[in-house]
Amino acid sequence: MTIKAVRGFKDILPDDSLRWVTAEDVARGIFETCGLKEIRTPILEKTEVFARGIGEHTDIVEKEMYTFTDRNGESVTLRPEATAGIIRAVIEHKLYGKASMLKLFTMGPMFRHERPQKGRLRQFHQINCEYLGSQAPLADAEVIWMAWKVLTSLVTSSELLLQINSLGCPKCRPLHRADLQLCLKNLAPKLCPDCRRRAKSNPLRVFDCKNEECKRILASAPLVKHYLCPECSIHLGKVLDILEAFGVPFVQNPYLVRGLDYYVRTTFEIVSPDLGAQSTVAAGGRYDGLVKALGGPDLPGVGMAIGVERLLLLMDIQECRLETNLFVAALGNEAREEVLPLVKELREEGIVVEMTYEEKGLKAQMKQANRLGASHVLIIGDKEIEEEKAVLRDMKTKEQQEISFKEIIPLLKDLFAGE
RNA sequence: GUGGGCGUAGCUCAGCUGGUUAGAGCGUCGGGUUGUGGCCCCGAAGGUCGUGAGUUCGAAUCUCAUCGCUCACCCCA
Numbered sequence: 001m002t003i004k005a006v007r008g009f010k011d012i013l014p015d016d017s018l019r020w021v022t023a024e025d026v027a028r029g030i031f032e033t034c035g036l037k038e039i040r041t042p043i044l045e046k047t048e049v050f051a052r053g054i055g056e057h058t059d060i061v062e063k064e065m066y067t068f069t070d071r072n073g074e075s076v077t078l079r080p081e082a083t084a085g086i087i088r089a090v091i092e093h094k095l096y097g098k099a100s101m102l103k104l105f106t107m108g109p110m111f112r113h114e115r116p117q118k119g120r121l122r123q124f125h126q127i128n129c130e131y132l133g134s135q136a137p138l139a140d141a142e143v144i145w146m147a148w149k150v151l152t153s154l155v156t157s158s159e160l161l162l163q164i165n166s167l168g169c170p171k172c173r174p175l176h177r178a179d180l181q182l183c184l185k186n187l188a189p190k191l192c193p194d195c196r197r198r199a200k201s202n203p204l205r206v207f208d209c210k211n212e213e214c215k216r217i218l219a220s221a222p223l224v225k226h227y228l229c230p231e232c233s234i235h236l237g238k239v240l241d242i243l244e245a246f247g248v249p250f251v252q253n254p255y256l257v258r259g260l261d262y263y264v265r266t267t268f269e270i271v272s273p274d275l276g277a278q279s280t281v282a283a284g285g286r287y288d289g290l291v292k293a294l295g296g297p298d299l300p301g302v303g304m305a306i307g308v309e310r311l312l313l314l315m316d317i318q319e320c321r322l323e324t325n326l327f328v329a330a331l332g333n334e335a336r337e338e339v340l341p342l343v344k345e346l347r348e349e350g351i352v353v354e355m356t357y358e359e360k361g362l363k364a365q366m367k368q369a370n371r372l373g374a375s376h377v378l379i380i381g382d383k384e385i386e387e388e389k390a391v392l393r394d395m396k397t398k399e400q401q402e403i404s405f406k407e408i409i410p411l412l413k414d415l416f417a418g419e
Numbered sequence: 420g421u422g423g424g425c426g427u428a429g430c431u432c433a434g435c436u437g438g439u440u441a442g443a444g445c446g447u448c449g450g451g452u453u454g455u456g457g458c459c460c461c462g463a464a465g466g467u468c469g470u471g472a473g474u475u476c477g478a479a480u481c482u483c484a485u486c487g488c489u490c491a492c493c494c495c496a
Contacts, residue, residue, distance in 0.1 A: 004487075059494050063420085081496085110496080115420080117490060126496060194493075205494090260495095269496095280496060307496030331454065362454045370456040381454065395456070 008114075008122025010309075019312055024107055027127045027150045027306070034146060036103040036129055041085040043109065047075040053084030053294055055261025057202070064112040078111035081260070082128040083287070083303055084294065090132060091296035101133040107308070118313075119278040125308035132291065135300045137238035140266045140286060141246065144239075147282045147304045148248050151270060155314040160281070162248065164268045165256035166236040167204070168224050170289070173264070176227035177203060183221050190217050207255035223254045232265055239266055262287040266302065272314055281314065282306040325416045327369035328355040331362055331381035339380050345409060351416050370395065376415070378408070 005011060012020060028038070047067055054061050066078035079085050086104060089095070095102055107127040114120060129146060131139045144162070151160055168176060184191070184199040184206065191199070191206070195214050198205045206218060228236070243250055250268075258267045267285035275281065284304025291299040328343055330336040336359065346353045354372055356365055362379070369377045379391040390408060393400045403411055 007487085064494080112495075114494070115492090116488090117492095120495075124496065128496095208494095258495095277491060278495070283496065305496055310496060329455085363452075363456080364449085366454095366456040368456085374456095377455085379455075383454085391455090393455075398456090400455090 006122070008116040010121055010123070016312070019315060020308070023154055023308060023311055023315070024127070026153050027105070027107065030146055030149050030153070031105040031129060034103065034142060036105045039086055039089065039104045039106050040108070041079075041082075041089045041106065043079055043111075044076050045079055045085050045088065047077045049084050049088050049294070050077055050080060053087065053262065053290060054081065058261055060112060060260070064114055066111045066113055080112045081110055082106055082108070082126055082305065083130060083262075083290070086128070086130055087132075087291055087294050087296065087301075091291065091294060096133060096291075096297060096299055099133075101131065101139075103129070103131050105129040117278070118276040119307070119310045121309060127306040127308060127311075128303060130301060130303035132299050132301045134302075135235075135288070137235050138242060140235075140239045140302050141242035143284060143302045143304050144243060144266075144268050145246050145248055147268075147270060147284065147306060150306060151281060151311065151314075154311060155272075155316075157316050158272045158274045158314045160270055160272055162250040162268060162270050163253040163256050164236075164240065164243075164250050164266065165253050166224065166228060166232055166265050167257070167263055167267055167285070168228050168232050169264050172227050172229035172232055173224070176222060176224050179222045179227070180204075187217055187221070204257040207257060225254050235265055258283065258285055262290040262293070264288050268304075272310075274314060275310055278310065280307070281310045323352065324354050324369075324372040324374040325352045325376070326354075326412065327365070327372060327374035327377045328353060329362055329365040329369065329377050329379045330355060331379070333359055335380050335382060335385055338385055342405075342408065346412060349409065349413050351412060376412075378412075 031038075047065075050065065051061055056062075060080050065080050067075060068077075070076050086106060090102060090104075105128060107125065109123050109125050111123050113122055116122060127150070129143060131143055144164075148160075148162060167173060180203050181199065184195075184203060188196050188199060190213075192209065192214050195206045195209050195218075198209075204224075206214070206221075209215065209218070240250070240252075253269075256267055256269060263285040265286040265288070268283065269280050270282040271279040272281055273279065282304060284302070286300070286302045288300040289298075290301060291297065326346065328339055330339045336355075339355070343353050343355060354369075354374065356368060360368075362381075366377065375395055377393045377395060379393060384390050388405045389402045390405065391400050392403055392411075
């Protein structure tokens with residue numbers, strides 16, 4: 001039996017890696033134009049970072065974390081999301097003192113022990129950004145715009161839908177929550193078992209129920225948007241205005257809830273119908289109390305996360321491979337040795353050069369050159385070495401020319417200059 | 420954690436109601452051209468039929484168990 005990767009952990013194979021780099025580069029470029037700086041925090045944190053950050057009673061903390069005690073007896077966990085760790089780092093290094101506002105991004109693996117399925121892995125990757133220190137609606141809008149921009153830059157064939165909602169703030173949310181719980185208590189007998197459970201643990205989640213019967217019953221339940229205080233209401237309005245000014249299409253979804261406890265006010269999700277059951281490619285929102293909850297100053301924040309695997313699922317499948325510029329076909333062991341310094345020099349000039357590692361006939365080497373997509377082949381055998389000339393073949397036109405050894409470097413350098 | 424579907428060559432898959440040495444296409448390697456690629460022709464390598472047990476004269480095929488993958492529930496990026 002061959003050894004396989006751990007369940008839910010996937011290898012990123014050579015054929016895919018260029019698409020990963022493309023996605024990461026596009027995101028990085030967009031973030032940099034907005035003035036964000038990259039931060040890289042450890043994959044492992046003390047468990048309390050997440051317990052306090054995400055919320056003790058969330059599914060993530062209760063049953064999905066990779067938690068274990070290390071050799072010192074301390075409880076540590078593989079990060080299930082990025083925000084809590086970043087905030088821990090910001091507090092630890094007092095980064096908040098250095099600028100009025102922190103704009104950070106990161107990308108890397110996250111870990112959650114869930115049952116794998118389409119678009120869901122136990123090790124998955126996110127591209128995250130966090131704005132710390134501003135309550136301005138512009139901060140929310142900019143974060144949302146960046147998520148939208150990254151996705152639409154990479155995905156063309158799929159319908160992306162941006163949904164937005166406001167969850168209210170500590171002032172207005174409790175009023176809604178109380179009314180909702182009261183309402184759910186009355187409706188409980190008619191609801192599905194899942195909803196009855198949610199009614200107690202996380203009442204807002206009942207609105208996510210897919211049960212048609214529950215949906216009908218809950219249509220009359222109180223919505224957050226009717227409880228928003230004037231400040232929250234104005235905030236949401238401004239965020240939406242800015243998005244409109246940015247030309248980002250969106251719909252409001254009064255039922256949109258987030259799974260993590262720390263969200264307040266703005267929450268958003270970008271979904272695609274092409275992803276199967278996990279339709280969310282990117283999501284985020286405002287988390288004004290989080291920095292304080294983790295022991296830092298009372299800094300407001302907004303952030304978002306893009307699921308990289310899900311994004312790649314939506315990217316148009318295209319074979320990305322690095323083209324070989326030149327294939328050096330050396331005939332015989334003497335010629336092979338003779339040619340090595342030349343190969344090295346060409347590579348130092350930035351030309352992508354390949355040759356065989358074993359001795360092979362010319363035919364086999366031509367075949368390989370063709371497979372590698374080399375535009376030119378440089379043929380060097382005993383005859384060429386004797387005459388200090390090489391044969392350069394253009395693979396497209398099939399034209400061949402003899403060039404003296406001395407001319408090789410400048411000529412090829414010139415030939416591949418534009419590429 | 421619960422349920423459905425699926426495990427045959429590197430990849431995509433055939434293999435009918437059990438019947439001898441398990442097949443195809445693609446890919447790889449070699450030959451047809453002892454120094455010239457794509458197309459064509461020929462050939463070769465490559466398989467504990469996921470694993471284990473059971474039924475049977477005989478199992479890739481039927482039964483059970485187990486592992487893995489996958490989709491969905493739950494939840495989330």
